[in-house]
Amino acid sequence: MLRxxxxxxxxxxxxxxxxxxxxxxxxxYAYIIDLGRELDxxxxxxxxxxHKVKGCQSQVWLHAEPREGKLHLQAESDALIVQGLIALVLxxxxxxxxxxILDADLGFFEDIGLMSHLSMNRxxxxxxxxxxxxxxxxxx
Numbered sequence: 001m002l003r004x005x006x007x008x009x010x011x012x013x014x015x016x017x018x019x020x021x022x023x024x025x026x027x028x029y030a031y032i033i034d035l036g037r038e039l040d041x042x043x044x045x046x047x048x049x050x051h052k053v054k055g056c057q058s059q060v061w062l063h064a065e066p067r068e069g070k071l072h073l074q075a076e077s078d079a080l081i082v083q084g085l086i087a088l089v090l091x092x093x094x095x096x097x098x099x100x101i102l103d104a105d106l107g108f109f110e111d112i113g114l115m116s117h118l119s120m121n122r123x124x125x126x127x128x129x130x131x132x133x134x135x136x137x138x139x140x
Contacts, residue, residue, distance in 0.1 A: 008100055011092050012108035019112040028117070029081065036083030039090070042076035055128030057121040058082045062129060064136035070095045071137055075129070085126055088114075089133070098137035106130065 022028045046063040053060040058079035064071050073094050075086045092108075093101055109115050115123060 008092055008096060008104045012105075012111075015088065015091060016108060016111050025113075025117050028113075029084075032084030032088065033080045034084070035087035035091075036077075036080060036085075039076070039083065039087050040074075042074045046074060047076070053125070053128050053132050056082070056125035058125065060086070060125065060129060062132050064133065064140075066098075066140045067095070070097055071101060071133075071140055073133065073136075081122070082125065085122070086129065089126075089129055093133050096137075098140040101137035102134060 018031070019028055022031060042061060042063065047061045051061040051063050053062050056077075058077050060075065060077045060082060062073065062075040064073050066072070071093070073090055075090065077083045077086055092104065109126070114126075118126065
């Protein structure tokens with residue numbers, strides 16, 4: 001279940017608030033995993049090589065399509081923590097205008113402390129997901 005805010009900045013602020021409620025990273029990881037479990041499954045037709053995000057250690061599939069001037073995203077991973085990262089990314093970018101996606105400040109991942117608590121492989125995978133979304137937005 002994705003909530004949609006008025007702007008990317010508001011969605012980021014809400015996530016920063018949510019993460020500030022947790023005492024330690026064990027709780028934050030559990031929350032990320034819970035967010036991933038709430039996502040709707042991705043249609044099987046999009047779980048193919050054409051939709052696979054390159055640069056992710058786990059398998060990640062991402063499909064984007066324009067809908068009424070906005071970019072609608074569907075994504076899924078075979079790893080729990082990565083599925084949670086997908087949920088975070090979708091909270092930010094789901095059903096946004098391509099220009100808004102391209103203009104978004106990505107510093108919020110640092111603000112919640114995520115980048116310093118992910119392995120290098122997970123960090124690279126997160127960047128790959130975001131870069132793939134930005135590429136879809138640029139071509140929309």
